[in-house]
Amino acid sequence: MTNATGMALRQVRKSYGATNVVHGIDLDVAAGEFVVFVGPSGCGKSTLLRMIAGLEEVTDGEISIGGRDVTDLDPSQRGIAMVFQSYALYPHMSVRDNLGFGLKMANTPKAEIETRVTAAAKILKIEPLLERRPGQLSGGQRQRVAIGRAIVRKPDVFLFDEPLSNLDAELRVSMRIEIARLHKELGNTMIYVTHDQTEAMTLADKIVVLRDGRIEQVGTPREVYEHPDNIFVAGFIGSPKMNFLAGVAANDGFDLAGKTFPLGYSLAEPGTPVTVGIRPEHIEVGPSGAATFSVEVDFSEYLGGTQYLYATLADGQSLVIEHRENTEILGDGSITVSCDPGRIEVFSATGRRMRR
Template sequence: MSDNGVQLIEVRKSYGSMEVIHGVNLSIPDGAFVVFVGPSGCGKSTLLRMIAGLEEVTDGEIAIKGRDVTDVDPSQRGIAMVFQSYALYPHMTVRDNLAFGLKMQRTDKAVIDERVAAAAAILKIEQLLDRRPGQLSGGQRQRVAIGRAIVRQPEVFLFDEPLSNLDAELRVSMRVEIARLHRELGNTMIYVTHDQTEAMTLADVIVVLRDGRVEQAGPPRTVYEDPDNAFVAGFIGSPRMNLLDAVWRGNGKVEIAGQVEAAPISGAGLVPGDKVTFGLRPEHLIVGATDGIMARVDVLEYLGGTRYLYCQLTDGQPLIVEYRDGPDVRSGDTITLGCPENRRYIFNESGARIR
């Protein structure tokens, strides 16, 4: 067992006869920023709470810095957790909220003052120390909640959807703050979100979960450009990858909406006539290609530097195109779409990637 980071070994969680986490194995390097991402109900928060010790592990082992903490009390695990709700004491000042946990541990007052001052400086909340939570904005309250974790000097920070209560603009600025915080502190951070944009912008490693299982784990660029299955391909990316029904015709060809297109795969395990899924990311589609897939533009979404074309193929399948430069396109137009062969993805009927 490694003496660095966090390790999950065949971790399972059941409620009665219903298993919700299915034998998860993960090795999180020391100092990494890891994001658990997935749809609601995929088990990401349950997994985080098991690492924190707030949920009992049904089977398997959790280790932090090489120490088995599976049955260790949360206060003895060397972790600090930041929740979706700020959970601040409304009658206390910011200073007292930051210091409260250390006071409960009977930490020396000089040490408490030093740590509170250091956390306030890192988060730029020195001017707020004498205010109460009711006098703060949502972003300021979240900074205080993070500061309360910092003063504990944990080995691992755990974040459970900490930005979900903030408005869109504040979420973006707080993402930047959390990324800066990780760079300055260098601690291991495990962050739960359902927002794949947060995952892509914050993570060193993304862990994509579905139904209590890890679908894929790796650096954001790898997960985005080289997805292992159709679920990951469709979940990571905004807008999502176009996943189109197609038929394998053999000899490196697929048929989609009555047209035959090249597929950059050997087709191992496929026989002509097999149903497959043809994956195309919106930003890889080229409008006006001399040869390609025919589509009708239904709706055009103008976002300044980028336009999104919401289209239908001749068989009615929907398809989204990111369109930046070129002649004006209008609703009702028929366009021809090309795509570089190395940007075409093929998945078999069960959703597994065919490479």
């Protein structure tokens, strides 16, 4: 039923009394895969992770790790280790004791605890900190210790619950790279929960987009970005957000702002209302692409490498354009922009992506 050292969820549900928060999740995680659960707050991603960890009871369904049903096992017997958002280091113990606590609980011989703690400290470069207390460490150092405590347990699966949320922006980037390096070095299966799509995109082998306790899409970062299954995923992944414009299906394309755009295939019965999704970075200034239209630029933001143009279409719908060329576009003017029809996503009224 399950793969050798990976993980599988089968119809996993969670409810608090009459309130269902996780509705039948099915998911396979291959051995050594880095899976990121991403979604807005309250989507159930943390609850799902805590169910995998065994900190939250599973109302219904089955969780297996490495082919072993762990649904009702104690957290310590699941072969997992978890890194908490708050680090959850034991404040009254030295870093060394924090790292070795799990092994001590398992009655591991002192000498082996020592070697494994030293090895983990070496991987994370926290050897000079071993005798300190968590209170004497900076946020980034605490995060390393928390990760070290997970490594020492030699788990089958690492679980990360928004581990970088409490760090400042600069540290977040360097720890993100650190975690990616760690995954490459250790090769373990890792499950990572975040609401930050940059972390999701950069770290994941596989992104699981969740909303309201349901999986909206599972795929590689590229799949999720380039072929979102629905309007929610399309809007959630990508920054700035994808432009959603109200259009109408036409023969071989769609009508938008009084103009027909050919796609080369029919979406639906002509006249059916559709939502047209175009990413800001896929719109080019100038009439080079196949689908051209003119917009009125209201104002712009200059960010150094790029410029965001806030514009309106002829029918008043607003649109954001990411302009990367080094020529400055001044506000208050009409310009022609174009885009590759292949990069345009069209969604039905129910939010599903429409393809030929």
